Amino acid sequence: MKGTVLVVDDEKNIRETLKNLLEEEGYYVKTADSIESTKKLIQSEYFHTVLLDVWLPDGDGISFLSHLKTYLPDTSVIVITGHGKVEHAVRAIKDGAYDFLEKPFSMERLLLTVERAVQEVLRRRGEKVHQDELIGTSKPMLELKETIAKIAKTNINVLILGESGTGKELVARTIHHLSERKDAPFVDINCASLPDDLIEAELFGYEKGAFTSASARKQGKLELAHGGTLFLDEIGDMSLKAQAKLLRVLETKSFTRLGGTQVVHSEFRLVSASNKELSEEIKKGSFREDLYYRISAFVLYLPPLRERGEDIILLAQHFLDRFSVEYKKPKKCLTDDAKALLMAHQWRGNVRELKNLMERLVILHAGEEIKAEDIRVLLGINPLESYERLFQKDLKSAKREFEKVFIERKLREYGYDLRKVSKAINLDLSNLYRKIRQYGIEMDKGGG
Ligand SMILES: Nc1ncnc2c1ncn2[C@@H]1O[C@H](COP(=O)(O)OP(=O)(O)OP(=O)(O)O)[C@@H](O)[C@H]1O
Numbered sequence: 001m002k003g004t005v006l007v008v009d010d011e012k013n014i015r016e017t018l019k020n021l022l023e024e025e026g027y028y029v030k031t032a033d034s035i036e037s038t039k040k041l042i043q044s045e046y047f048h049t050v051l052l053d054v055w056l057p058d059g060d061g062i063s064f065l066s067h068l069k070t071y072l073p074d075t076s077v078i079v080i081t082g083h084g085k086v087e088h089a090v091r092a093i094k095d096g097a098y099d100f101l102e103k104p105f106s107m108e109r110l111l112l113t114v115e116r117a118v119q120e121v122l123r124r125r126g127e128k129v130h131q132d133e134l135i136g137t138s139k140p141m142l143e144l145k146e147t148i149a150k151i152a153k154t155n156i157n158v159l160i161l162g163e164s165g166t167g168k169e170l171v172a173r174t175i176h177h178l179s180e181r182k183d184a185p186f187v188d189i190n191c192a193s194l195p196d197d198l199i200e201a202e203l204f205g206y207e208k209g210a211f212t213s214a215s216a217r218k219q220g221k222l223e224l225a226h227g228g229t230l231f232l233d234e235i236g237d238m239s240l241k242a243q244a245k246l247l248r249v250l251e252t253k254s255f256t257r258l259g260g261t262q263v264v265h266s267e268f269r270l271v272s273a274s275n276k277e278l279s280e281e282i283k284k285g286s287f288r289e290d291l292y293y294r295i296s297a298f299v300l301y302l303p304p305l306r307e308r309g310e311d312i313i314l315l316a317q318h319f320l321d322r323f324s325v326e327y328k329k330p331k332k333c334l335t336d337d338a339k340a341l342l343m344a345h346q347w348r349g350n351v352r353e354l355k356n357l358m359e360r361l362v363i364l365h366a367g368e369e370i371k372a373e374d375i376r377v378l379l380g381i382n383p384l385e386s387y388e389r390l391f392q393k394d395l396k397s398a399k400r401e402f403e404k405v406f407i408e409r410k411l412r413e414y415g416y417d418l419r420k421v422s423k424a425i426n427l428d429l430s431n432l433y434r435k436i437r438q439y440g441i442e443m444d445k446g447g448g
Contacts, residue, residue: 002026003048003118008038009080010057018051021107022114028325035059042071044314045321046133049098049117053080054088062088065095070149072133073177074124076117080105134167134174135318138308144171144300151298152178157250159235159295160273162302165352168273169233171300175271176229184228187221187268191242192234199242201258210259220257222249225268235295236276236287247291270295305347305354312342315351319358320370330368332361337372345379373408404439407432416443 005027007018015031022029030045032038035058038050050068054061061079068077076098081088089100098117101110134145151158152175160168169188176186189202201211205220221230232238238246249255254265272295281287305312313334320332334342347353360378361370390398407421414420422429436443 002115003122004028004046005030005114005118006038006041006045006047006050007031008033008035008050008056008061009053010034010055011053014053018110021111025111027114027118033057035061035064038064038068039071042068043137044135044318047072047075048121049114050075050077051080051101051114052077052097054082054085054092062092062095062097065092065097069096070178071145073174073182074121076121078113078117134170135315136308136311137314138311140303140308141311144302147300148174149178151175153180155269157270157295157297158272158300159278159298160271160300160302161278162273162275163304163350164275165350166302166304167351168275168302169231171302172229172231172233172271172273176231176269179229179269181228181269184226185224186229186231187225188231188233189221190233192237196239196242199238200245203242203246204255204258205264206258207260210257214259217257222255222266222268223257223264226266228268230268230270232270232272232295234274234276235272236274236278236281240286240288243288243291247288247294250291250294272296305350306345309343312347312354313339315354316342316358319355320362323359323362327362329362329366332365332368332370334370335372338370338375341372341375373405377412400439403435404441407435407439408441411436411441411443 002025005022007015007022007029008031009015009018010033012033015033019029019031030041030047032041033056035056050072052061052065052068056064065077065079068075077092077096079089079092079097079100081092081100081102083103085102089102092100098120099113101113134141134148136142136145148171158172158175160171162168172188173186176182189199191199194202201218201220203220203222205218205223206214208214208217245255249266250270253267254263256263278287278292278296282289282292305315316334316339320334323329324331342354349356357375357378361374364378365374390401393401407425410421410425411418414424418429418432422432425432427435435441
């Protein structure tokens with residue numbers, strides 16, 4: 001796949017012609033006929049390039065451009081303007097469009113412009129070509145996206161709190177991408193993964209000879225973040241000594257490298273994250289209160305995935321689509337049972353757990369349908385745990401559902417040997433056959 005393209009035009013035949021043409025060239029293409037439908041699409045899908053017509057039934061494309069860039073900050077937008085409408089083209093470029101196409105345009109010109117636009121995004125995103133966009137349409141996620149859009153352009157220090165895997169780093173990166181600093185570095189450091197003395201060396205850098213293994217001068221992350229954003233992940237794990245030094249840097253915007261005397265100035269925006277309750281750490285005396293106030297001018301809280309029910313299926317489908325493209329597998333969908341199971345799961349590992357699960361499902365399953373059983377096997381859960389909803393059914397359907405799960409589990413347990421299963425569950429062979437057929441149970445052993 002060469003890249004993903006969204007075609008926004010109110011004329012059906014233009015949408016279809018462009019879609020066919022671009023698909024033939026190897027792009028993944030989606031279309032939208034209005035601003036409203038575009039808004040919906042970009043909440044759940046990422047596009048390298050958007051082809052945007054100026055005239056749309058519910059507004060003008062150029063005014064919509066800034067909204068589009070909020071959701072897809074990395075995307076190159078190509079605006080399609082009417083013949084001779086130079087003022088539109090000028091405004092579009094001013095508002096952040098990558099390029100414009102004046103009607104009528106040749107197909108060669110279109111393909112060339114799209115190709116350049118996609119290349120530009122891939123280059124800009126570097127190794128993070130497949131980095132996720134912030135997906136979610138639950139109330140807290142929509143509010144979060146709005147807040148991010150508002151604070152990104154400021155220089156305010158942001159603290160992101162939330163359980164592990166809720167997307168704190170992704171939010172930090174999104175803030176950077178939406179800020180004026182987007183072309184400067186985003187420098188991250190995980191305070192939990194480094195021992196105390198190494199954190200200082202990493203943050204402040206060192207001079208040659210500062211310690212035994214310091215064979216040459218090394219710039220620290222604070223210095224590297226100059227002009228950009230410094231992301232301190234797991235800041236709650238920083239030692240008190242490093243905290244005291246960091247506090248001084250935040251007050252003076254300057255520091256010296258380890259073993260050095262030269263004062264180094266660095267101007268960066270600080271975004272920190274923690275999955276610990278920092279107020280508790282302050283009470284315990286392991287986190288400085290004065291540092292807390294410095295880093296938390298604005299606090300963003302990421303709720304656990306289990307509290308954002310409606311995002312679960314959206315994210316699951318998003319990851320299935322993404323990994324299917326990545327692993328060149330057919331597009332997959334979730335059965336209603338599978339969706340119910342995902343909704344009922346606790347997701348202690350939050351979005352990271354969901355993402356990993358979807359990746360494994362794409363790798364392991366050749367078919368197009370993901371069933372509850374496929375997921376249960378990978379999650380290693382006892383079906384009954386996720387069967388709370390059985391109690392909302394009538395006895396007959398609850399019984400049927402349980403019977404199916406029971407037989408599926410026994411079949412797996414006995415390596416799909418029907419004779420053994422028949423004996424183990426005390427059900428004669430012909431009845432077992434009948435039930436397997438009746439419930440549409442697959443005798444596929446390759447599922448995981
Ligand atoms: N809303 C979301 N939309 C799309 N992808 C997401 C979303 N939230 C999280 N992810 C993805 O889930 C994974 C985990 O997210 P991330 O690393 O940002 O979490 P974290 O809170 O920083 O975790 P930790 O506390 O363990 O460092 C990443 O691959 C990230 O891209």
